[in-house]
Amino acid sequence: MKCKERKGTMKRTKWSVNLIMNVIGGLIAAYGLESVLIPNNVSDGGITGLSIVGSQLFGLPLGIFIAILNVPFIYLGYKQIGKSFAILSVTGIASLSIGTVVMHHVPTIIEGDALLITVVGGIIIGLGMGLALRNGGALDGIDMLAVLLSRKLPFSTSDLILFLNAFVFIVVSTVFGLQGAVLSAIAYFIASKVIHIVEEGLSGAKTFNIITSAPDEMVETIRDRLGRSVTRKLIQGSYSKAAYHEITCVINRLEERKLKDIIDHVDPEAFVVVYEVTEVKGGTFQKRDIH
Numbered sequence: 001m002k003c004k005e006r007k008g009t010m011k012r013t014k015w016s017v018n019l020i021m022n023v024i025g026g027l028i029a030a031y032g033l034e035s036v037l038i039p040n041n042v043s044d045g046g047i048t049g050l051s052i053v054g055s056q057l058f059g060l061p062l063g064i065f066i067a068i069l070n071v072p073f074i075y076l077g078y079k080q081i082g083k084s085f086a087i088l089s090v091t092g093i094a095s096l097s098i099g100t101v102v103m104h105h106v107p108t109i110i111e112g113d114a115l116l117i118t119v120v121g122g123i124i125i126g127l128g129m130g131l132a133l134r135n136g137g138a139l140d141g142i143d144m145l146a147v148l149l150s151r152k153l154p155f156s157t158s159d160l161i162l163f164l165n166a167f168v169f170i171v172v173s174t175v176f177g178l179q180g181a182v183l184s185a186i187a188y189f190i191a192s193k194v195i196h197i198v199e200e201g202l203s204g205a206k207t208f209n210i211i212t213s214a215p216d217e218m219v220e221t222i223r224d225r226l227g228r229s230v231t232r233k234l235i236q237g238s239y240s241k242a243a244y245h246e247i248t249c250v251i252n253r254l255e256e257r258k259l260k261d262i263i264d265h266v267d268p269e270a271f272v273v274v275y276e277v278t279e280v281k282g283g284t285f286q287k288r289d290i291h
Contacts, residue, residue, distance in 0.1 A: 015084075021135040022092035029128030029139055030099025031106070033062075036121035037187060039108040041180045043172045044125060045165035045188040046142030047073065048096070053175045061104070063097035073141025080148050088137030089144060096128075096139050114183055122187040126194025133199045142168075162192045205277035206256060208249045210263060211235065212270040215245035221262050222247075226255055250277060 033044060033052075043049045051065035070093050078086035110117050132139045138147060146160035153160070165188055173181035212218050215232055222228050230249040237244065251259055263270050 018088055018135040018137070019091055022088050022132045022137040022139075023095040025128040025131030025135070025137075026092045026095030026097075026139055027099045027128070028131065029125050030096050030103050032121055032124030032128060034100055034103040035106050035109045036117060036124060037184075038062075040111060040114075040117045040121075040183075041176045042117055042121060042187055043169075043176055043180065043184040045168050045184065045191075046140040046161070048140050049165070049168045049172055049184065049188075053171055056175050061101055063099075063101040066093065066097040066100065070141045073144045076141075076148070077138070077144040081144075085136060085138075085144075085147075088132075088135065089139075092132040092137045092139045118183050118187040119190060122190025123194050125187070126191035127198060129191065130195040130198025133195060156196060159192070161195065162189060205250055205252050207275040207277055208247075208251065208259060208263075209273040209275070210247040210249070210270050211244050211272075212247060212263075212267045213244060214267045214270075215247060218247055218263070218266045218270075221266055222249060222259070225262060226251065226258060228255070 029048075033048070036042075037044060038052065043052045047069045048066060051062055051069055054060070054065040054069075055062040074086055074089055074093070077089055110120055129139050133147070138144045142161055142164050146164060149160050150156065155163075165185075169181045169185045169188075172184050176184065210218065219230055219232060222230055228249055228251060230247050232245050232247045235244050235246050236242070249259065263272060
């Protein structure tokens with residue numbers, strides 16, 4: 001019974017954290033829009049970019065367009081992804097919408113320097129959107145569509161967001177001109193990279209696949225010198241038909257040099273393949289310091 005209560009408490013705590021992070025993400029994105037991009041005639045992408053165009057054309061508050069234009073996509077997210085995603089997205093979009101109204105008269109922090117505007121604006125927008133995506137929500141209808149498509153297509157959410165925004169910048173060019181559209185595209189390209197970093201994380205972890213003829217010594221040395229557990233399996237060379245052992249080990253970036261030294265010492269002829277890892281959960285990965 002206590003176990004169930006503990007799990008329930010943990011679930012509610014996680015849900016609360018996700019809500020708060022979506023609100024923070026929305027406010028960060030709103031600040032990036034109102035203090036960097038919009039005052040310099042640079043737009044955002046997605047539904048927010050279309051909302052900026054609508055606000056400029058009709059003279060209405062940006063927050064109104066953000067709220068209205070995102071309604072169909074919120075419904076789509078609710079039907080296709082689930083209630084939790086929809087609620088978190090509503091929370092984030094509401095904070096973005098309200099944030100643009102509240103921050104409409106905040107001081108512009110950068111003016112004149114086109115490169116700096118796109119870099120700083122893109123970083124701020126990407127940080128806000130990335131926080132929302134990492135915590136189960138989205139700040140833009142295009143984000144929701146990208147999340148759906150990423151389940152069906154072999155592309156990351158950030159790459160799909162960038163692709164879907166191509167037509168948005170064509171619309172943006174009708175209000176901000178070609179230069180404004182190009183700067184908007186550059187800013188959103190930077191934002192998409194920040195989104196990827198924030199969404200996927202920077203664990204700095206790597207996976208080593210080591211094919212060696214000295215598996216026992218390799219496993220023992222890795223365990224003794226790094227304190228890492230490994231998995232191993234027996235494989236066979238397709239040409240030589242010789243039997244080998246494949247050892248898989250996940251390490252953090254601080255241990256990479258040490259593991260390479262171990263491999264060179266134990267089996268200099270080992271075949272090694274290294275993969276980047278965006279996130280590691282569970283097991284004994286978070287452990288004591290290297291010794």
